[in-house]
Amino acid sequence: MGNNTDTATSNQLATGLSLSDWSDVLQAEGHPKFRSKQITQWLYEKRVSDFAGMTNLSQPMRDWLDDNYTIDALSTVRVTGSEDTTRKFLFRLADNRLVETVLIPASQALFGEKSDRRTICVSSQVGCAYACKFCASGLAGFTRNLTAGEIVSQVLKVEAESGESIQNIVFMGMGEPLANIRNLTKALEILNAEWGVNIGARRMTVSTSGLAPQIEKLAKIPIQIRLAISLHGATDEVREQIMPVNKKYPIGRLFQALEAWREQKKQKITFEYILIDGVNDSLDQAKVLVSRCRSMNAKVNLIPYNTVEGLQWERPPEAQQQAFLEVLTSAGIQATLRKEKGHDISAACGQLRLQQETAEGKIEKAASGS
Ligand code: SAH
Numbered sequence: 001m002g003n004n005t006d007t008a009t010s011n012q013l014a015t016g017l018s019l020s021d022w023s024d025v026l027q028a029e030g031h032p033k034f035r036s037k038q039i040t041q042w043l044y045e046k047r048v049s050d051f052a053g054m055t056n057l058s059q060p061m062r063d064w065l066d067d068n069y070t071i072d073a074l075s076t077v078r079v080t081g082s083e084d085t086t087r088k089f090l091f092r093l094a095d096n097r098l099v100e101t102v103l104i105p106a107s108q109a110l111f112g113e114k115s116d117r118r119t120i121c122v123s124s125q126v127g128c129a130y131a132c133k134f135c136a137s138g139l140a141g142f143t144r145n146l147t148a149g150e151i152v153s154q155v156l157k158v159e160a161e162s163g164e165s166i167q168n169i170v171f172m173g174m175g176e177p178l179a180n181i182r183n184l185t186k187a188l189e190i191l192n193a194e195w196g197v198n199i200g201a202r203r204m205t206v207s208t209s210g211l212a213p214q215i216e217k218l219a220k221i222p223i224q225i226r227l228a229i230s231l232h233g234a235t236d237e238v239r240e241q242i243m244p245v246n247k248k249y250p251i252g253r254l255f256q257a258l259e260a261w262r263e264q265k266k267q268k269i270t271f272e273y274i275l276i277d278g279v280n281d282s283l284d285q286a287k288v289l290v291s292r293c294r295s296m297n298a299k300v301n302l303i304p305y306n307t308v309e310g311l312q313w314e315r316p317p318e319a320q321q322q323a324f325l326e327v328l329t330s331a332g333i334q335a336t337l338r339k340e341k342g343h344d345i346s347a348a349c350g351q352l353r354l355q356q357e358t359a360e361g362k363i364e365k366a367a368s369g370s
Pocket of ligand 1: 134135136171172173174175176177207208209210228229230272273274303304305306307308
């Protein structure tokens, strides 16, 4: 089915196909098209782990599926954390690459909304090319895009392993989702569809370092997903020091794309802002951030910086974090300061994979990235 050049295995992942994809491949093989509905039911609703379990399909059809597709793509290397805290899953892919997925418990507030729902943070790529200076994922550089099936499978696998049902998805794990927009879009379709995993569009948030043209492209898909921007600096001077991508798409260009997003989608945009001691935590930055938020009617999620081995930055003292928050809230901006729970289990993006690969000798020493 060679249209997916990012596929790592010879057998394509079944969980990367939509209802109409299944109709197409069945038709091409001379199988009845209506079977597509049964296949998606087995995959996304009943969650069988092999094709033998698809008992209302004929044996030849099950054999054909088994010869050409794989269902269980991820094997669990490690799970860190306990049942009532953030749990982090390290998965091995068919080509031995590692990805991380984080399950955030019901009680933890996300984006300031007290939520009784479980949230999963999924990865979109192995590694990342954008080399943000706070991020463990960028340290080892970019390896490859995840396929749509590998993205969807993270949700199915974490539900199966944890026994929990997941109501929110954030694309804030490893990788830059908008640099993998084709597979991202397919995964969003499968995760959202009634014939698919059936998660509400408003419960899915794509987080990006700010790839302006791709934001404009994603704005056009007919699913009302939410958008979060990793801003981390309110002026180009400050943001540039933290995120090299700002040289390509400075804040002015980024905000042009956000205008386009706002024309298409109804929800508020969220700005993520990691507070890094002495780098972006001045009250002057907070004041500029206020005007940025006003211009976009955006809300802010402040995150105290999580120390990454190999990177020298630190989180500001709590008083400084509070003072920064105060500038925003007293100006009427909707903002929260995340009480970070994953610190002790290396829950920041890419940290667990980095440890595992270092332990396996795959990364000799952390490259500087840029
Ligand atoms: N490439 C996408 C998604 C991955 S990063 C993007 O840039 O948005 C997503 C988020 O992970 C960041 O915005 C930040 O909130 C969080 N993050 C990554 N590294 C972190 C660190 N060292 N400390 C705290 N948060 C971190």
